[in-house]
Amino acid sequence: MAKLNDQLLRIVEDYRASGGEWPATRDQIAEWAVTNERYELTRGMAVRQCAERIGRAMGLQHFKDRKGRSVRKYYAAPVRENGQLVMKWDDCNAPRPFMEIAAANRRNQILGQCWQLKNDMDSYSERRCPEQPIQLDFDFNIDLEELGQLNTAA
Structure with missing residues (x-):
């Protein structure tokens, strides 16, 4: 999980470095990440994300x-x-x-x-x-x- 967290935080820093609006919503950062092909779900990530949402x-x-x-x-x-x-x-x-x-x-x-x-x-x-x-x-x-x-x- 720390590995994924590190990747997500790197996306935040890259978003900021790209000149994206700051402060930003998480949706803005996510939209940038997906548009720039910085975030793709593997099966394991999809299962973890689904499990997290079910738990929530x-x-x-x-x-x-x-x-x-x-x-x-x-x-x-x-x-x-x-x-x-x-x-x-x-x-x-x-x-x-x-x-x-x-x-x-x-x-x-x-x-x-x-x-x-x-x-x-x-x-x-x-x-x-x-x-x-x-x-x-x-x-x-x-x-x-x-x-x-x-x-x-x-």
């Missing part, structure tokens, strides 16, 4: 539960299979051990996003506004309470 679609699928809450229908969890960790998907009726792993996995993803946001803003603040750094609060308890109240009021 499953991750976005919601339904209303008996209390009217919007709940995800599908969940992913890393499962050991033949000595390898593979990401398996199940629905909202999965056995509890699967759901515990899926919840921990999702929480770790959120933690990783928070860590990256903190690094990004710390770096930005040090470079651009060291006297007034951007302050972030990662305690979401009050936010969760407020969202819960909004959902019960609706």
